[in-house]
Amino acid sequence: MTEIFSDTGFRQLTQMFLAIIFFHTSEYILAIAIHGASKVTLSSLLISKHYALAMLISVLEYIAEIVFFPGLKQHWWISNFGLTMIILGEILRKTAIITAGRSFTHLIKIRREEHHKLVTEGVYQIMRHPSYSGFLIWSVGTQVMLCNPISAIAFAVVVWRFFAERIPYEEHYLKQFFGRQYVEYAQRVPSGVPFVN
Numbered sequence: 020m021t022e023i024f025s026d027t028g029f030r031q032l033t034q035m036f037l038a039i040i041f042f043h044t045s046e047y048i049l050a051i052a053i054h055g056a057s058k059v060t061l062s063s064l065l066i067s068k069h070y071a072l073a074m075l076i077s078v079l080e081y082i083a084e085i086v087f088f089p090g091l092k093q094h095w096w097i098s099n100f101g102l103t104m105i106i107l108g109e110i111l112r113k114t115a116i117i118t119a120g121r122s123f124t125h126l127i128k129i130r131r132e133e134h135h136k137l138v139t140e141g142v143y144q145i146m147r148h149p150s151y152s153g154f155l156i157w158s159v160g161t162q163v164m165l166c167n168p169i170s171a172i173a174f175a176v177v178v179w180r181f182f183a184e185r186i187p188y189e190e191h192y193l194k195q196f197f198g199r200q201y202v203e204y205a206q207r208v209p210s211g212v213p214f215v216n
């Protein structure tokens with residue numbers, strides 16, 4: 020049990036804690052900065068029950084493995100690669116939010132608001148769903164950083180499936196809002212989420 024308090028355990032768990040705190044507080048603060056405090060609720064922290072449970076299970080996996088297989092957590096090139104994924108995923112997601120500005124809402128809009136403009140510039144020139152791509156990289160990165168083999172695979176599958184279902188739903192409304200303009204944009208630019216058209 021003392022392995023949790025080793026340098027490895029301390030560093031990897033601290034990185035995980037900081038990554039989670041930074042991700043959620045920055046989502047909330049950016050939402051307030053873009054939409055105004057009166058329009059933002061605590062749901063913009065993006066912490067659902069399922070998500071909290073997944074993160075808790077991943078920490079339990081980490082603790083079980085550092086106790087029974089401490090060598091697994093010593094693959095520093097894997098852990099540092101995960102840390103790089105966390106940073107790159109975070110940068111990609113926040114760049115997307117800032118680029119889309121008021122058009123970016125945490126909940127998918129099913130009615131077009133006047134200020135809602137089609138965003139095709141900046142990072143949206145390279146991919147249609149940079150914030151989803153960023154979150155996929157960030158979330159899998161947290162597990163790679165912890166050298167958690169089971170949660171890394173589980174996060175990749177669950178988060179990918181979540182976006183694979185969400186993207187067609189979101190794009191159904193984007194086509195309603197922007198018509199041909201969106202159809203042409205979607206033909207030209209990939210989704211940014213692997214194996215999602």
Ligand SMILES: C[S@@+](CC[C@H](N)C(=O)[O-])C[C@H]1O[C@@H](n2cnc3c(N)ncnc32)[C@H](O)[C@@H]1O
Pocket residue numbers: 115119122123124125126127128135136137138139143147148149150151152189192193
């Ligand atoms: C959580 S944001 C995600 C945006 C985008 N899918 C991404 O990954 O960066 C969802 C909202 O963004 C809007 N949205 C998505 N792509 C957009 C675009 N290219 N231009 C304007 N609004 C967009 C949708 O209408 C939806 O209400």
